[in-house]
Amino acid sequence: MSLLYCNKTRESIMTEVKGRIVIQQCKSASLKLPVAEGQNSEMVDIGRGMVVFVCFLDGASEDTVEHLIKHITNIRLTEEEESGRRVSICETEGDVLLVPQATLGGKMKGRSMQYHNNVDKVVGEGLYRSLCRGVREAVEGVSGGSVKCGVYGARQVLSTTTNGPFTHIIEV
Numbered sequence: 001m002s003l004l005y006c007n008k009t010r011e012s013i014m015t016e017v018k019g020r021i022v023i024q025q026c027k028s029a030s031l032k033l034p035v036a037e038g039q040n041s042e043m044v045d046i047g048r049g050m051v052v053f054v055c056f057l058d059g060a061s062e063d064t065v066e067h068l069i070k071h072i073t074n075i076r077l078t079e080e081e082e083s084g085r086r087v088s089i090c091e092t093e094g095d096v097l098l099v100p101q102a103t104l105g106g107k108m109k110g111r112s113m114q115y116h117n118n119v120d121k122v123v124g125e126g127l128y129r130s131l132c133r134g135v136r137e138a139v140e141g142v143s144g145g146s147v148k149c150g151v152y153g154a155r156q157v158l159s160t161t162t163n164g165p166f167t168h169i170i171e172v
Contacts, residue, residue: 017171018064020104022053025077025166029097031150032157044131044148049094050077051160056119056127057106065127067172069134072096077168090142096135099150099158100128125152 029051031044053074056064078085078094089096105118119127132149140144150156 016062018057019068019172020055020057021068021072022101022104023075023077023168023170023171024051024053024160025049025079026051026097026164027161027163029158029160031097031099031148031159033151034156044097044150046095046097046146046148047094048078050089051097051099051158053099053101053104054131055101056124056126056140057117058103058119060119060123060127062127062130064172065130065134068131068170069138071170071172072135073138075142075168075170077166079163089139089145094139094160095145096139096147097150097157098128098132098135098147100124100152101154114156121153155156 001005026046027048029046033042033044035041050072054068073090074088076088078087078089078092079085080087080092102115102118102124103113106113106115107117108114118124128149129152132147136147139147
C-alpha cells in the first residue's frame, strides 16, 4: 500500500471516483426500452458478450469516458469458445449492452440510499452518449460484434442469461 493511499481518508478516496461500471458476462441479454405513450415497447437484444451497467459521479468528464471505454473494450473477460482462454470483447465477435444505472452511485445513510454524488442528469446523459459512441466505434469497427445502448434516465426492464456468476466492478 502506498504512503499516498495511507494518508487519505476513506471519504476522500470515494469522492475521487468519477465513474463506476459493473461488467457482467452473458450468453444473451434483452432490454425493454421505454417508449412514448401509444407506441409499442422496443426490445434491444444482444447475444454472447457482456452487459455493462454505467454510473457517472461528480467530476466525471470526457476523460472519465475515455478511461471507461478502454476498460470495457480491453478487459479480458470473454472466454474464447475454441481455446477457452480469456480475450477482450474486441478480440472476439461478442456483443455489448450498455445500461445506464444511476443507483451504482448510491451511498447508504442510515437505512436509506442517497445519490448526492451522482453527476447532474444533463451532464450524465451527454457522457453516456459519448460512452456509447466510443464503445460502438471500438467494438463494431474491429470485431464484428454489436453494441446496444439503453436510455439514460429511464426505467428499463433487463433480462439476462449468464454463464456463471462472472461480474466485476470497475471504478475510474
